[in-house]
Amino acid sequence: MVGTTVGNESSGSLVGVIGAGTMGAGIAQLAVQAGHTVAVYDALDGAAARAVEGIGKRLDSLAAKGRIAAEEAQAGRDRLRAIEAPAELEDAVLVVEAVVEDLGVKQKLFAELEGIVGPDCLLATNTSSLSISAIAGALREPERLVGMHFFNPAPLMPLVEVIEGLATAPELSAAVAALAQAWGKTTVHCRSTPGFIVNRVARPFYAEALRAYEEQAADIATIDAVLRESGGFKMGPFELMDMIGLDVNLAVSTSVWEATGYDPRYTPAWTQKEHVAAKRLGRKSGRGFYEYGEGVEKAAPSYADTLGLERYPAPRLHRSHGKTATSYGDGRILIDIVIDPDGMSTVAIAPAADTPDERLQETIAFLQAMGKKVVILEDVPGLVATRTVARLVNEAVDALYRGDADEEDIDTAMKLGVNYPKGPLEWGEDLGFGYLCEVLDNLEDVYRDGRYRASPLLRQLAQADRLMDAPLSRAPGAALIEELAKDSEADTLLDDFLKEHDPTQNNPDQHQDHQHDNPDKDPA
Secondary structure (H helix, E strand, C coil): CCCCEEEECCCCCEEEECCCCHHHHHHHHHHCCCEEEEEEEECHHHHHHHHHHHHHHHHHHHCCEEEEEEHHHHHHHHHHEEEEHHHHHCCCCCEEEEECCCCCEEEEEEEEHHHHHHCCCEECCCCCCHHHHHHHHHCCHHHEEEEECCCCCCCCEEEEEECCCCCCEEEEEEEHHHHHHHHEEEEEEEEEECCHHHHHHHHHHHHHHHHHCCCCCCCCHHHHHHHHHCCCCCCCCCHHHHHHHHHHHHHHHHHHHHCCCCCCHHHCCCHHHHHHHHCCCHHHHCCCCCCCCCCCCCCCCCCCCCCCCCCCCCCEECCCCCCHHHHCCCCCCEEECCCCCCCEEEEEEEECCCCCCCHHHHHHHHHHHHCEEEEEEECCCCCCCHHHHHHHHHHHHHHHHCCCCCCHHHHHHHHHHHHCCCCCCHHHHHHHHHHHHHHHHHHHHHCCCCCCCCCHHHHHHHHHHHHEEEEEECCHHHHHHHHHHCCCCCCCCCCHHHCCCCHHCCCCHHHCCCCCCCCCCCCC
């Protein structure tokens, strides 16, 4: 049996890193700063030496900024070296692989390493989507391989996914988690499933933005703004794909799609494929969904013009249930999900084809008087944030249903791995599983392509929401559902907020009655 003492080894113990790209160099820097001796190898001539030089410069930069002592930077340099061949790793306690995402390449590498390192050396792969079980299948002792998935940049990102293959010894999984925690990381555990936690659950964040763009819901910069400024995400999906690299992001999407038997939930978007084919790969190529370079101005979102109406009523806004506003036939205006009505700067709405222009203008003016920027979306099913959040919650629930990880680890992974404003399971409880299941069912009814099918567990949670006196939701969602239950016509995420912040209350002469010809109620 492979030893499990790696997490308790002395700080000078040897850690090997194979692969000197951005991720490999980041892992090497992290291990050096944790006090290990680190050896870096790369099959490309000179790559390891360049990585070592770059790490040294970053350590010096940290010292110059006062984040570490100058002596610590020099000591780190002294513990770090480039090596000519994997054979120099015979005394390593841990070897982390960060080479190209190719199953055959990884299998060959670990088979070679197994004949070099000692029996107590732990072998870890930083693969972002390949099967740990398949990689380990090339080993005589497959139980000694574990997934240790860092996020870029490794020295800064707080999360490490620890992934067990079918044969991985549980004590080794625990040992590598303890080591990552000793390096200052938060760890989550996942079984070897396509995309693990983060890269699988996150697929809808990119996919739904791409579909919304292809359906002309809004332009790229505006979709990013809606998800940032209304949904609460740190970056918009197009911005994030540009930062990651469109080719890298597409490769992960394709890998998950293929590994799940070409499940339509993960089908790569043609828009992304076109950009990759045209070598528009994002920041690294100077152009992706945005253009980069000196003097280039980033595309700006499209907000509604500021209106100076003197009289307008408080609007009646309906949250999206996955249908178009036009499908109701009553001229309604839908509102996209807003994570925090008080705190978010932007509200996205979509009028129906039969919405009177006067009503739309009054609604825009009212929201602007509350200090909100307003985005007018095309009337597409599920809008932008609503369809995205519904699918993210569904993916997280499905991961729980499949036993990929536990609830806490799923939410932790998404908050720390991709900086989501909430864990998707928390979000599901807040918004109500019944509501989100209805959104997905309506979207599936529109598209009929299997992309929006609800997880069996989501259906169970939705049914429990409907049957229980108190819905399965935490305080924010429970309060919202309770208010909606009191007034069957108050089907709006901003209803209470609009009443509380109604700018017409300070000027009674500004208010006027505004009657609807049809009730603001979804048809049965």
